[in-house]
Amino acid sequence: MTSCPCGSGQSLELCCAPLLAGAAAATPEALMRSRYTAFTQANAVYLEDTLAPEAKEDYDRAETEKWIKEAKWNGLEVRSSSEDGDNGSVEFVARYSLRGKPFAHHELGSFKKLDGRWVYVDGVMNPRAQQRVVEKVGRNDPCPCGSGNKYKKCCGA
Template identity: 75%
Template sequence: MTSCPCGSGRGFDDCCGPLLAGAAPSSPEALMRSRYTAFTRADLDYLETTLAPEAKEDYDRAETETWVKEAKWDGLEIRSTEDDQVEFVARYKFRGKVFAHHELASFRQHEGRWMYVDGVMNPRPTQRAVEKVGRNDPCPCGSGKKFKKCCGA
């Protein structure tokens, strides 16, 4: 049994193999892993059938075929999964250069199956907003005192 290219640590026959053969993915992460595996195997039919209808409008099969056949895949890292989104990094070499494809991918169910909708390249983490309180501003604790004489002391 060969290990699955998706990096799950399971064998291909127990992981992405059944999905590439037609089984329905159980989650967005399972679909993401199986799509990565399809890229490594140049399984263009699977890549196309797992696209949501609106995503197929921009799909160029010939361009994808050229890309997947020339790329040498080096691994998939799932960074996070939340609801219908998966953040991942796929590493590969293409025409002698090393690349890391970092994406926050969105999925949705269509006719009972998970489908890839779209993705945001190189997503940025959400920035925390911190309110800066001046020394002479009213204290945010609500005491009515100046910040410097209350919590800022």
């Protein structure tokens, strides 16, 4: 029993192999994991088959095959995934080496469901987390709770 390259902790036979053989992915994350596994197996046909029609316009199978065969795949980290109806997203980091140099591909991938199957649409490279904005309230400013009192006499007391 071989461990799945996608890092799910399951065997390849129970995890990504059924998807690579043609089964539909249940979630955007499952599709992302299977696509990573396809990269590790240099399966450019699967990568093309799981693209949305608009993403296929720029896809070059020969170039992809050349690149993925040269790379050594070192692991996948799924940071988050979400699903909202027929749309989904997965933030992930795929680690690989190319000509002996290590690389990390950090992406927020977009997915959609077409005819009951999840497909990869596009991605944002190196997504940044939303910045938390903290508003400083001065002692003599109106209290943000809406009481009408000064902050120092209300919540700041």
